[in-house]
Amino acid sequence: MEQVSHLPVRQSLQQDISVDVVIVGAGFTGMWTAYYLQKAQPDLTIAIVEAKQVGYGASGRNGGWLMGEIAGADGLLAKLTREQRMASHDLIHDIPDEVARVCAQENIECDLRKGGGLYCAARYPEQQQWLQAQLAQHKKDDYQPEDFVWLDKAQLNKQLKMPKAVGALFTPHIATIHPAKLAKGLATCLQNKGVQIFENSPVTHWQSGHVSTDQAKIKAKWVVPAVEAYGSQLKPMDKYQLAVHSLIIATEPLSQAIWDQIGLEKGQAFSESSRLVSYGQRTLDDRLVFGARGGYNFAGRLRKDEPLNESEMAVRLHLMHECFPILKQKAVKVSHSWGGNLALPRRFHPHMLCDRENKIAFSGGYVGEGVGATNLAGRTLADLILNKDTLHTQQPWVMNNQPMKALKKWEPEPIRWLTYKALNRALIYEDKVLADTRSPKWKRKAIVVVCDLLDAIMS
Structure with a gap:
């Protein structure tokens, strides 16, 4: 967030208002929903209420992977016909391109580079076995040959150099971004289009038709709780989404000599493919961002906005140095560390739900892949609210005309x-x-x- 200059200070909600749609949470889910609603029906009145600042949650503090993937999608799509599966694949894979189109149209600068993603067999033989089994399954699931391609060591070295790596699974359907810049740009775009955004306005209660803060209330035809992991602190969503953490470090800017020994010249995302769920990218200002699976606090307590502790830092440094020993040899310093709260649903795939009777639309549970999935969620919730039957609303992760209690509890x-x-x-x-x-x-x-x-x- 500190790299995002001139963050405006937006007023809090100080008086009662009435709107067509109220959205709780100024993260990617909420702002994409507002964007596509306003685009489809410009006369709608829309308000977003945010507990802290735009992008404060996971939307502003993630690893910057803009993925054309949906967690758990393959299991759900297996029930469809081949033609339906292929249409769904195209829809999902288009996510980075759709975000790029919006950014170009709305003049949003977020360091977006579509260099693809490298899932590397980086540290031990089992990783190659897992990745090649995954590639074989993708072929069975009707992916196109170009969607996932195996790179041998020589081919991988042209993009990314890891001493122990023997190959990688490459997909072109991933871009990298600066997430806080995207959040800031979206918020500015929405305000220019007439969407009201109220910051420092934590919601204390919500129900069909109403949202309340300590200061005021909003009456609305539709309520969209778009709070992802923060739903663990807001009933009744606390039963359906578990708040877990992902933790990230970023190095100081690296010299060109070091980057010549690493690669990542085209904005590629990469993972070292252990079950510790690591991920990284080269930023536009030449830092290496590296993250890995975080933790879980008892009863789903949220992680506070604080740097990593010694043991958390050690895990990520160990993995990063295993992949890139030159960083240890050159005593490269870590300049930043941070964590974010993300939502884990009990069925381990996102849900996009519309309770038409109570006029509640809800999406979440992105399993750590929300930077891209939220864009699809925003399009889907907009279509659901406007009662449109589209390819978005026909997907198997969409729960149309169902109450929130249809979700599986933890x-x-x-x-x-x-x-x-x-x-x-x-x-x-x-x-x-x-x-x-x-x-x-x-x-x-x-x-x-x-x-x-x-x-x-x-x-």
Whole structure:
């Protein structure tokens, strides 16, 4: 956020108002929904109420992957015909291009570069096995050959150099962005189009037709709670979305000599493909951004806006140095660290829901892939609110004319906490075993089987 200059200070909600649509949360879900509603029906009155500032949540503090992917989509699309699946693939893959079109049309500068994504077999042999199994499954799921391509080491080295890497799965359907710049640009665009945005206005209560803060109330025909992980603090959404964290570090700007030994010249996103869920990109000002799976607080307590602690920093530094030992050799400093809260739904795929009886539209549960998915969600919620039957509203993750209670609830505490602790310890141990070349085959196989089983139980 500190790189986004001249952030305007917007007024809080100080008096009662009435609008056609009120949106809770000035993140990507809320702002994309407002954008497509206003585009389709310019005479709509729309207000967004935000607890802190535009983009304060995950929308402004993520790793900047703009993905043409939807978490869990393949399992849902498997029930459709081949033609329907291919149409859905095209819809999903177009997400980065749609965002680019809007940014060009609305003069939003967010460092968008569509260099594709590299899922690298970067550190141990099992990663290559997992990625090639994934590629085989993609072929069965009717993806086009160019959607996912295996790169051998020589081909990978032309884009990204990792000493231990043996190859990568490449997809062209990923771009990288500066997320806070996109959030700022969208907010400015919306205000220029007449959408009201109220900051520092935390919602204390919401229901069909009304949203309340400590200062005032908004009466609306439609209510859109677009709060993602922050729904864990706002009933009744706390039953359906679990707040987990993803944690990120960024280096100081690197010299061209160092970048010559790493690559990433075209804005590619990359992952080292462990189950610790790592991700990274080269920023436009030549920093390396590197993140990995975060944590879970008991009862879904949100992570505060604070730098990483020593142990959190150590995990990300270890993974980053394993991938890029030159950064350790050159004693490259980490200049920034931060974390974000994201929502994990019980079915492990996003939901885009429209309760037509109560006039509530809701989307969330992006499983850490929300920078792109929120754009599709905004288009979908706009069509649902306007009662349009489109390709967006026909997707299997859309729950049209259903109440929020149709979502699957999470188990109560302490089951969630204990399950997380067991899974997290197993994944960390798996990574330690697999990264050690001295580990015997039986031990490597055993820990993979255990983690596969835990993953299956969770999903």
